[in-house]
Amino acid sequence: MTVEAKKETLGFETEVKHLLHLMIHSLYSNKEIFLRELISNASDAADKLRFEALSNDGLYEGDSELKIRLEYDKDKRTITIIDNGIGMTRAEVQEHIGTIAKSGTKQFFQALTGDQAKDSELIGQFGVGFYSAFIVADKVTLTTRKAGADKSEGVRWESAGEGDYTLESVEKIQRGTEIVLHLKEDESEFLDGYRIRSIVRKFSDHISLPIVMDKEVPPSMGEEGIDEKPTEIVEETVNSASALWTKARQDITDEAYNEFYKHVGHDFQDPLTHVHSKVEGTNEYTLLLYVPSRAPFDLWDRDAKHGVKLYIRKVFITDDAEQLMPRYLRFIRGIIDANSLPLNVSREILQQSKQISAIKSGAIKKVLGTLEDLAKTEPEKYEKFWSQFGPVIKEGPIEDHANKERVAKLLRFASTYADTDKQDVTLEAYVGRMKEGQDKIYYVTADTFSAAKNSPHLEIFRKKGIEVLLLSDRIDEWLVSNLDEFDGKHLQSVAKGDLDLGVLDAEEDKEAQEEVNKDFETVLKQIKDVLADKVSEVRLSHRLTESPACLVADVYGMSLNMERIMKEAGQGLGMGMGRKPIFELNPTHPLVVKMKEEQDDSRFADLTHILFDQAILSEGGQLDDPAAFVHKLNGLLQGLLH
Structure with missing residues (x-):
């Protein structure tokens, strides 16, 4: 042809x-x-x-x-x-x-x-x-x-x-x-x-x-100098031409490990660390897995292939083996070579194979063990790892229930303990610092670290010296909805439900609060009438010491931050997943005290709407009618000039 x-x-x-x-x-x-x-x-x-x-x-x-x-x-x-x-x-x-x-x-x-x-x-x-x-x-x-x-x-x-x-x-x-x-x-x-x-x-x-x-x-030269064999x-x-992972660990140099990583990981940088292990028995396999030193640019591309290649007795089978590594470890690169699987393995067999499931389970444990060792023995390296892959690891407790506790110990957070955006607080360290009588791990979620750090919900906690985790990664909302406890301590949002600090509250504080509640009964009813169907309840706040008001989600409802994330994703479900927020007011704040004295219904309504809109803004939310808010605020300010 x-x-x-x-x-x-x-x-x-x-x-x-x-x-x-x-x-x-x-x-x-x-x-x-x-x-x-x-x-x-x-x-x-x-x-x-x-x-x-x-x-x-x-x-x-x-x-x-x-x-x-x-x-x-x-x-x-x-x-x-x-x-x-x-x-x-x-x-x-x-x-x-x-x-x-x-x-x-x-x-x-x-x-x-x-x-x-x-x-x-x-x-x-x-x-x-x-x-x-x-x-x-x-x-x-x-x-x-x-x-x-x-x-x-x-x-x-x-x-x-x-x-x-x-x-x-x-x-x-x-x-x-x-x-x-x-x-x-x-x-x-x-x-x-x-x-x-x-x-x-x-x-x-x-x-x-x-x-x-x-x-x-x-x-070659003969005895008399005559060529016996021409050139x-x-x-x-030129190369050793043997699969690196089949060699004994002591026979492989760090340089050889690093170069193999660059081959399988398509990276120019050395990896952060690796694990090389051989498992023997009825289900025999070898794994050589690497933790990269930097996140790939397509880490959040859900269509990107996983980075682990499957071999069977040194014969490459697939680099699209989703069954070998969970999504929260999708940054792992390397190979798994299974000796016990048939060479003619199909995608369907991979999905249903008990041997593959066992290999996956073993590989996850090896990776988690490697990360645990890194956190314990080389904290600076682990800090670098966390800066690159922290948000991905936070998917672990959501996806991998079998290893939820192990992954939880690997997590790092910012908190009011250091008051910086550096995520270096472990849940173990938090529990170790808990006040006597404290039985909950407190956290606040927001769309930025600044919003979390400056949340009005933290005011009573700062006053009492109670540490609060500051969560601002998008994944955090899903994390805390799946990781509800650690070391027997319940994780509690400071912006959900009725705040009960238990023994951390002084008895006289509780008695004083009950007196104030009676004093504000009429005002709270008026505010509820003004806001009508915007809120489910209006009550005095136990959490505020400086701000005039805040919004609180129902204990079983969606947090306001989560609701905002869902709306941005085009999945708006209404306030608090069908539950309207609770409007809390600080009875010691001058503006709230002023409302108790206000006789003009119009000014009372304007002040109510202003405080409600401010509470939305302090949560990082957006106003339905920003112009109306500005108009009411300007009217209030002009009144102060007279």
């Missing part, structure tokens, strides 16, 4: 142009990584072929010896990377090379700062892969054919890394991909066998696939 001449010139997407420009200029000081990235891609291609061939042996086309070959030509100034992996179709080349089809692209470009050093780390994290070739090359030619396709279905892609690329159909006898880098004038250092070998051993020694290069074997070229395996 002849190849139909079909060559077209296509333009790069704007994002690709932007990425190429950034990468070439930002990563130039670390340019040798181009070889690591291209070898990593070739290794992935071999893994995919090995998996596909489990159900279709014909894809090997009679050649099941998978390897990566490196060549260089000083005269032509080229480096060539050849693999006999899965290969690509024309459509796949266009999808993976001509465009960035990666989710999170928008977030990636928004995260760029303009600082070259910081941006280079982000670019590496994005996974530049193939594009790294343009760091050292002024032209790249890629020729590929999908395994199992006819030799006439080869595809050639070529570009100078500027505005466009060409795509044409070619004949390619061998499956897989060949990438030729035409080096820039000042990149001659890479046209050296020793230099290439040293890069491979530094960055890619852990690749389980053989990486081969030609090597000259000099002639010959032999193929030499």
